Amino acid sequence: MKLHLIAAMMFMLAAHGHAKDYPAEGETQERLTIYSTTDTVVFEAVLKDFQELYPHIALRYEELDATPLYERFMRETSAGETEADLLLSTAMDLQVKLANDGYAASHDSANSRALPRWARWRDEAFGFTFEPAVMVFNRKAMAGRKLPRSRAELLDMLKSATDLWRSRIGTYDISRSSVGYLLASQDARQSSEFGALIEAFADANMQIEENSSTLLDRLESGELAIGYNLLGSYARSRVSAGAQLEIVYPQDHTLVVSRTAVIPKAAPNALHAHRFLEYLLSLRGQEVMATRSGLPAIRPEIDGPDNRMGMADAQVGLLRPISLGPGLLVYLDAQKKRRLLNSWRAIIGPAPTP
Amino acid sequence: MRESRLSLRGRLVGVMALVFVGGTVGLYLAAGVYAQTAADRSYDRLLVGSALSIAETLSITGKEVQVDLPYAALDMLSAAPDDRVFYRIIGPEARTITGYDDLPAMPKQEADGDMSALALSRFFDAEYRGEMVRFALLGREIAEPGVSGWIWVQVGQTRRARDELAHELMLRALLPIGPLTVLSIGLVWFGVGRALRPLGRVGQDLALRGPAELHPVASPVPSEIVPLVDAINAFMRRLDANMGTLRAFIAEAAHQMRTPLAALRAQAQLAMDDEPEDLRRSLQAVERNASKLSRLLDQLLADATVIHRSDLRRFESFDLLQMTHKSIRQAVPITGNAEVRFETSFAEAPFTGDELMLREAIKNVIDNAMRHGGAGDGAIDIDLFAEDASYVLRISDRGPGIPLESRERVFERFARGETSAPGAGLGLAIVRQVVESHQGRIALLDREGGGLVVRLQLPRGRQ
Numbered sequence: 001m002k003l004h005l006i007a008a009m010m011f012m013l014a015a016h017g018h019a020k021d022y023p024a025e026g027e028t029q030e031r032l033t034i035y036s037t038t039d040t041v042v043f044e045a046v047l048k049d050f051q052e053l054y055p056h057i058a059l060r061y062e063e064l065d066a067t068p069l070y071e072r073f074m075r076e077t078s079a080g081e082t083e084a085d086l087l088l089s090t091a092m093d094l095q096v097k098l099a100n101d102g103y104a105a106s107h108d109s110a111n112s113r114a115l116p117r118w119a120r121w122r123d124e125a126f127g128f129t130f131e132p133a134v135m136v137f138n139r140k141a142m143a144g145r146k147l148p149r150s151r152a153e154l155l156d157m158l159k160s161a162t163d164l165w166r167s168r169i170g171t172y173d174i175s176r177s178s179v180g181y182l183l184a185s186q187d188a189r190q191s192s193e194f195g196a197l198i199e200a201f202a203d204a205n206m207q208i209e210e211n212s213s214t215l216l217d218r219l220e221s222g223e224l225a226i227g228y229n230l231l232g233s234y235a236r237s238r239v240s241a242g243a244q245l246e247i248v249y250p251q252d253h254t255l256v257v258s259r260t261a262v263i264p265k266a267a268p269n270a271l272h273a274h275r276f277l278e279y280l281l282s283l284r285g286q287e288v289m290a291t292r293s294g295l296p297a298i299r300p301e302i303d304g305p306d307n308r309m310g311m312a313d314a315q316v317g318l319l320r321p322i323s324l325g326p327g328l329l330v331y332l333d334a335q336k337k338r339r340l341l342n343s344w345r346a347i348i349g350p351a352p353t354p
Numbered sequence: 355m356r357e358s359r360l361s362l363r364g365r366l367v368g369v370m371a372l373v374f375v376g377g378t379v380g381l382y383l384a385a386g387v388y389a390q391t392a393a394d395r396s397y398d399r400l401l402v403g404s405a406l407s408i409a410e411t412l413s414i415t416g417k418e419v420q421v422d423l424p425y426a427a428l429d430m431l432s433a434a435p436d437d438r439v440f441y442r443i444i445g446p447e448a449r450t451i452t453g454y455d456d457l458p459a460m461p462k463q464e465a466d467g468d469m470s471a472l473a474l475s476r477f478f479d480a481e482y483r484g485e486m487v488r489f490a491l492l493g494r495e496i497a498e499p500g501v502s503g504w505i506w507v508q509v510g511q512t513r514r515a516r517d518e519l520a521h522e523l524m525l526r527a528l529l530p531i532g533p534l535t536v537l538s539i540g541l542v543w544f545g546v547g548r549a550l551r552p553l554g555r556v557g558q559d560l561a562l563r564g565p566a567e568l569h570p571v572a573s574p575v576p577s578e579i580v581p582l583v584d585a586i587n588a589f590m591r592r593l594d595a596n597m598g599t600l601r602a603f604i605a606e607a608a609h610q611m612r613t614p615l616a617a618l619r620a621q622a623q624l625a626m627d628d629e630p631e632d633l634r635r636s637l638q639a640v641e642r643n644a645s646k647l648s649r650l651l652d653q654l655l656a657d658a659t660v661i662h663r664s665d666l667r668r669f670e671s672f673d674l675l676q677m678t679h680k681s682i683r684q685a686v687p688i689t690g691n692a693e694v695r696f697e698t699s700f701a702e703a704p705f706t707g708d709e710l711m712l713r714e715a716i717k718n719v720i721d722n723a724m725r726h727g728g729a730g731d732g733a734i735d736i737d738l739f740a741e742d743a744s745y746v747l748r749i750s751d752r753g754p755g756i757p758l759e760s761r762e763r764v765f766e767r768f769a770r771g772e773t774s775a776p777g778a779g780l781g782l783a784i785v786r787q788v789v790e791s792h793q794g795r796i797a798l799l800d801r802e803g804g805g806l807v808v809r810l811q812l813p814r815g816r817q
Contacts, residue, residue, distance in 0.1 A: 100438045102483035122436045189425050326439035327429030335452040336423045 022047055022059035032272040033060045035069050036088040037179075038259065038295070039213075042237075045292035050279050057272050065211070066091035066178030070098070073264065077103060082266035085273035088259055090231070091178035092127070093185075093328035095260040099124040100329060105263040107274055111281040118323035119258050119298055125324050127258025128280050129289070130298040130308035132249055132319065133183050134232040136216070139244040141168065141225035150252040150317075151193045154226070158200045165204045168225040170215045173208035175341050179257060183229045185331035185340060186255050186322055193252075201228070202347045219245060231257065236306060237294040251317040258298060260324065363546040367539050374535040382528060389523035393516040394477075394488070397434060401490035402475040404431055405509045408441065409494050412507075417500040419445045421452055427509075434515030440487065441510070446496075446503030457508055458482055460491055485512045552576055556583060568594040607654055614647040656714045657784050663711050674703035674712075674745055674812075678738060681713045685720035694720065698738040703745060706815055707792045715788035716747070718781040719808045723751035726806070744794070745812045752805040761798045785810075 020040050024030060036043060040063045047059050064072065066089050076082050089095050098104055104124035112126055119127035135154065137147060148154040158165055172180020187194040198206075207224060209215045212234040218224045220243045227235075235247050261280060263273045279285040286297040290307055297307040305311070311319060322328070330336060404427045411422040421443050431439050442453035458480035476491045489510040496505055552575040559571055570587040618640060625636035675698060686694050723734045735750045756764055765786045782796075785808075789796045794812040801807045 100440075102438070102485070117435070122438070323432075325429070325432040325435070326437075327425055327432060329439065330423050330425045330428050333421075333423045333452055335421050339422060 019060060019062045022051060022061065024051070024058040025055040028056045028058060030054075030057045030269070030272065031060065032057050032085050032269050032276060033062065033083055034086045034088060034276070035062045035064055035073060035084040037064065037066045037069060037090050038088060038293075039063060042293050042295070046280070046285065046289050049285070049288045049292075050276060053279065054272070054275060057275075066094060070094040070178075073098070073103075077264065077266055080266075082264055082268060084264060085267040085269045086276055087262045087264065088128075089178075089262075090131075090257055090259050091182060092125075092258060092260045092322055092324060093182055093332050094178060095125050095262050096121060096324055096326070096328045097332055098262050098264075100326060103262075103264055103266070105265045105267065105270060105273075107263060107277055109278055109281075111278055114299060114301075115281065116298070116321070118321050118325075121324040124262065126261045126277065126281060127321075127324060128261055128286075128298055129233070129257075129259040130296045130311070130321070131257045131259070132232045132311065133229045133255040133257060134235060135248040135250060136219055136227035136230050136235045137246040137248065138219050138222050138225050139246050140222055142246065147246060147248055149248060150250050151191060151197055152252065154228075154250075155193060155197055155200055158204055162200075162204055165225065167205045167207060168223075169201050169204050169228065170207040170209060170218060170224040170226070171201070171228040171230075172212075172215070173210050174344055176210040179231065180229070181331070181337075181340075182257065182322065182328075183255055184344070186320075187229070188340065190253060190255070190320065197228075198344070198347050206348055208348065216243075216245075229255075233295050240294070249311075249317040249319075253318040253320045256319050256321040258321065258324070259295070362550065363543060366542050366546055370539055370542050371535075374531070374538070378528065378531050378535075381531065382524070385524045385527040386520075389520040389527065392523055393520035396519070397488070397511070397516040398475075398477055398490065400431060400433055401477070401488065401509050401511060402492065404428065404441075405475065405490050405492040405507045408443065408507045408509065409492055409505075412443075412494060412496070412505055414496065414498040414501050419443070419451050419496075419501060419505060423452070431509075431511055434511060437512045437514050438483075438485065438487075439509070439511050440482065440489075442508045444506040444508065446501060446505070451505075453508075457489070457510065458487075460489070479513070480510075482510065487512050488516065549576065553579055556586075560586075566597075568597070603657075607650075610650055611647065614643045614650070618643045618647070653718070653781060653784070656718065660711055660714060660784050660787055663708055668708055669706050670709065671704060671706050672709040674705040674747075675700050675738065677705075677709055677713055678716060678736065678747065681716040682720060682736065684713075685717040686724070693733045694724075694736060695733060696736045696738075700738060700740075703738065705745065705812065707812070708788075711788045712792070712812075715785040716749075716810075718785050719749045719810070722781050723749050723753070723806070723808070726751065726753040740814075741811070743814050745814060747810045747812070748807055749810075750801050750805060750807045752801070752803075755800055755804065755806045756798055764798070765796075 018040060034047075040061055043061065047061060051057065051059065062084075069087065069089055070091065073082070073084055073087060076084070087095065087098070099122055104122070106123045107126070108123045112120060112123065115126060115128075135148070145157075148157050158169075172183070174181040174184045184194075191197075207218070209218070212231055215224070215227050215230060216234060216238050219227050220238060232247060232249075235245060239245050239247065261277050263270065263277060267273045280289070281299070283299060283301055286299045286302050289295045290297040290302055290304060294306075296311070297304075300308060302308075331340065407424050407427045407430075408421065411420075411424060413420045413422075423441075428439050428441070431437070440454045440457055442455065442457045443451040445451045460476060460478050461480070478489055478491070479486055480489060481487065487510040489508055492507045492509075494505045494507070496502060552573065555573045556571055556575060556579075559573055568590045570590065571583050575583050621636055621639045621643065625633055625640065628636050678696065678698075682694055682696060720734065720736070733752065736748065738745060738747050740746070764782050766783060786796050789810055789812065792812055793815070794810060797809040797811070799807040799809055
């Protein structure tokens with residue numbers, strides 16, 4: 001019993017993650033609760049700018065990982081105690097599943113219609129960022145070498161000197177990271193070299209981590225030389241902060257993830273949720289998000305090399321946005337997921353060695 | 355009188371509008387059914403394609419049914435971009451292998467029947483998670499050492515896209531009807547205007563005419579209104595003929611009255627110079643001419659009355675016998691020496707007609723008989739009897755008769771058998787008109803032993 005209780009408490013703590021309150025000006029009952037996978041520090045600028053517009057709304061920002069976010073929302077909603085007014089998640093597949101299963105409210109506006117077709121589904125799920133999955137290299141470690149520009153070149157480099165790269169390649173642990181799983185499943189679908197690449201990674205004793213920041217920390221320190229399928233936005237903010245990292249958009253194809261917003265049907269403060277989403281999709285919200293939070297904007301009107309149109313113009317490679325839609329449900333299928341994770345584990349071995 | 359003026363154009367457009375509204379409603383229903391079927395059929399293919407691609411991946415590992423859901427299975431359904439997608443793979447003993455385990459089952463009545471027939475795909479609609487969902491169900495029979503029985507692949511999709519497609523198909527089918535309606539009604543509107551323009555010309559032609567212009571309408575008209583114009587023309591021809599008769603009548607009447615009046619004046623002037631013994635003779639001549647004039651005026655009046663009344667047709671029931679008696683009494687002067695004999699076997703002779711006119715006619719015949727037949731024994735024989743369905747009234751005299759060749763002429767106004775005999779010659783014309791307005795016939799016959807028989811035959815009609 002005691003053990004169960006402790007386990008439950010630990011679970012609750014983990015599931016709750018960090019919560020931060022942004023109080024409203026003056027006395028007010030207006031509240032908006034956001035569950036998000038985006039780091040609080042990253043997203044704070046957007047939240048504060050929203051409060052410039054709506055100072056009377058008190059914000060509560062709960063930072064969770066994608067799977068716990070989904071599970072917590074489902075647990076609360078099936079208990080009839082929905083707390084979240086807005087769900088922002090990198091796990092596009094889980095967000096689509098919420099909409100598909102009938103938990104999402106409809107939102108229709110000029111701003112939502114300005115999104116590209118693949119970034120909205122049923123007027124219920126909206127992609128609001130444009131984040132390519134990139135290869136990140138430590139400059140020092142790669143000094144004097146030609147940077148691989150594609151998966152094929154990366155594979156060649158690994159095969160030519162497996163020992164050199166042993167334990168120096170890192171990627172998401174797809175059994176724990178939702179965005180990692182999403183990217184791996186899309187890679188598996190879209191890239192013929194993915195299997196060979198993972199095998200080569202496994203031969204080189206690939207390092208796996210649950211989240212980007214740990215991976216980037218290890219890359220920055222030089223412990224890792226190569227990071228595969230990392231979200232470019234995080235890497236770029238490190239580069240801006242002076243990290244000696246090189247970002248490469250794979251030229252064969254670059255997957256693009258959109259952080260996806262869903263308003264639950266059962267949202268207690270639905271009106272404010274619609275306001276926030278409307279703000280987030282508006283040019284002002286997109287601008288603030290791109291400049292102050294470093295999350296690339298999806299709206300084509302926002303200029304800059306790091307945003308959607310800028311990237312397309314720079315022709316960094318073949319950009320393949322992951323399309324919101326029922327196709328994403330395939331890799332959430334229990335059997336399918338088990339199969340993919342099993343083969344993943346089979347390749348990388350029983351457990352990572354540090 | 356004009357409260358219910360009906361416009362041909364209004365009527366036609368009204369009928370057309372009704373037809374189009376009815377047609378549109380009918381088409382709407384038909385197109386709705388058709389569009390729904392067509393939309394269902396095309397999206398059902400997608401559903402069954404998805405189910406098939408899932409069924410392709412079914413495999414048995416030991417006692418486990420394995421499914422490797424292909425990406426395309428669900429992605430192909432995003433041809434309906436905004437529709438939710440559900441799937442479920444059901445193993446033997448109705449166990450959910452993977453997918454949504456609470457998907458609605460196929461309704462009983464559709465699931466009945468031979469199971470092997472269900473190896474093909476089946477479709478049904480059911481509500482799931484707050485929306486109507488179209489499901490395809492695909493069965494595969496498996497007989498492996500570890501697993502045997504039926505495995506079902508159920509794939510469902512909400513109806514948004516197919517309903518939209520159905521709606522669009524229906525609109526496309528109905529869209530041409532709107533302009534077509536407007537066009538047709540417009541065509542009818544202008545067509546009726548054009549078609550009726552000749553009628554307006556005819557009206558104008560008639561309106562612009564002077565009172566005496568009775569020539570036929572000559573402007574060309576469509577065949578549909580030819581009967582109307584023909585009728586107008588025929589009517590005007592009759593009117594013209596009548597007016598001619600009337601003019602001739604007036605001219606003749608004036609002429610007829612002038613002669614006795616001139617004579618009267620001359621005799622009166624002569625009488626002023628006459629010796630007293632001659633005065634009496636002159637006065638007799640004046641009296642003779644005056645009575646002739648008076649007779650003439652009587653006849654003219656009678657003629658006018660008959661013309662007027664035969665237009666009115668005021669028919670009523672009366673006794674022909676009584677009427678004949680009355681005519682005889684009025685025609686035969688009390689002081690005269692004429693003898694009139696009346697014979698009949700009837701005690702009563704009911705008849706429907708214009709009593710006044712008939713009496714006037716019979717009086718005329720008797721009067722004629724008395725004046726022309728006075729040469730013989732002066733006796734006039736009248737008899738009334740029945741023949742077939744008619745009454746026959748015969749007035750016979752012993753006068754000179756009328757030669758065969760002039761018998762038809764005496765029925766014309768101002769015509770007389772003998773120019774020397776007194777009378778204006780209106781009598782028989784009046785009689786014939788009266789008799790004919792009763793659908794009767796008049797005949798002049800020779801009397802045995804000399805004299806004239808006027809035979810009036812009057813159908814008894816509906817008695």
